[in-house]
Amino acid sequence: MYSVYIPEEIIKDKNLIPLWEKVKASVPVSEDDLRLMLSTDDVMGLGAIASYVRTAVNGRRGFYGVNMNLNYTNICELRCPLCAFSCDSGDPRAYIYSLDEIESRVKAEADKGIDEVHIVGGLHPDLKLDYFEEMLRRIKKIKSDMFIVAFTAVEYDYFAKINNISIEEVFRRLIDAGLGALPGGGAEIFAEEKRSVIAPKKISGKRWLEIMKIAHSFGLKTNATLLYNHIEDMDDIVHHLSELRAVQDETGGFKTFVPLSYHDENTGIKAKKKSSTGFDDIRLYASARIYLHNIPHIKALWMYIGEKMAQVLLNFGVDDIGATYNYEQVVHSAGAATADYGSEQFLRRLIESAGFEPERVTAAYEVKK
Numbered sequence: 001m002y003s004v005y006i007p008e009e010i011i012k013d014k015n016l017i018p019l020w021e022k023v024k025a026s027v028p029v030s031e032d033d034l035r036l037m038l039s040t041d042d043v044m045g046l047g048a049i050a051s052y053v054r055t056a057v058n059g060r061r062g063f064y065g066v067n068m069n070l071n072y073t074n075i076c077e078l079r080c081p082l083c084a085f086s087c088d089s090g091d092p093r094a095y096i097y098s099l100d101e102i103e104s105r106v107k108a109e110a111d112k113g114i115d116e117v118h119i120v121g122g123l124h125p126d127l128k129l130d131y132f133e134e135m136l137r138r139i140k141k142i143k144s145d146m147f148i149v150a151f152t153a154v155e156y157d158y159f160a161k162i163n164n165i166s167i168e169e170v171f172r173r174l175i176d177a178g179l180g181a182l183p184g185g186g187a188e189i190f191a192e193e194k195r196s197v198i199a200p201k202k203i204s205g206k207r208w209l210e211i212m213k214i215a216h217s218f219g220l221k222t223n224a225t226l227l228y229n230h231i232e233d234m235d236d237i238v239h240h241l242s243e244l245r246a247v248q249d250e251t252g253g254f255k256t257f258v259p260l261s262y263h264d265e266n267t268g269i270k271a272k273k274k275s276s277t278g279f280d281d282i283r284l285y286a287s288a289r290i291y292l293h294n295i296p297h298i299k300a301l302w303m304y305i306g307e308k309m310a311q312v313l314l315n316f317g318v319d320d321i322g323a324t325y326n327y328e329q330v331v332h333s334a335g336a337a338t339a340d341y342g343s344e345q346f347l348r349r350l351i352e353s354a355g356f357e358p359e360r361v362t363a364a365y366e367v368k369k
């Protein structure tokens, strides 16, 4: 049996008590409750409630993955102000991986025993769908049970447009080539006023959610992200989480919610704070765990938030600290100070020394040994 927390003894902010009563009775908390959680200074009380939910859903397990990152090109038509990773085709930093290069990169990591390849990249007009189909097929040929988590909703929308086919057709063809699940990138902040500043050419939040619903209708599980610590305010965060919870009520297709703390180095948008504070992070992750009662996992990507904070957050509602992520380039272009690789031992140690039981999984939470 898992130990059950007794938050009443810990909750100092008495305004949290009514929402704790709802949590105990399995009643979804309201948007007003979410505002309260996002502004309380009682992070220990909030954390106790989040831990209660986390324990009920995921026990003492702490999930991690053994994977590699594949960012196939950094050339992108959109050049979002929030992005430090992308560049124009004439830029000295510009690159596109050939299919042979991708094959040899994946082979090298497969030989080391990875379970999964995580693929995202820029929007490049010359890369047509056959390049991506062949990419996935070659990866599956290297290791037939390699799990492929690939392409954000923004990329799917672009693939449909430049190939002049429907989103459904894109999914059908990529599933046939080996697609296993979708990462949650591109969600940023759904509120249009802020979205139009940080990513003016990106698909709308509404379109992002529509594409996720289509992915869910194909049986694909997906993640969902939220980018915070840029120009958003609390109402934007409440709106974002409410939209996700509503779609999840309809489809049940979101596996994991992944808040991403914004890094502003080399970008066109200055962050509110150089980095979010520990209290900001705790409030957001714990509130998300409580509010998103219908999404099973809350992930704190150690590479974004730092390994020490990711470990602490395991006690504040988080059950997944991310993966080994060999060769991550997106957040490191924006100034993340973490290493661009974490060994399996390193991740297990973070989870174990926080008092949890490490479990190695794919993005679909299939257990791997």
Ligand code: SF4
Residues within 6 Å of the ligand: 076, 077, 078, 079, 080, 082, 083, 084, 085, 086, 121, 122, 123, 154, 199, 202
């Ligand atoms: S955030 Fe994505 S869509 Fe925007 S410029 Fe960067 S790679 Fe392109």
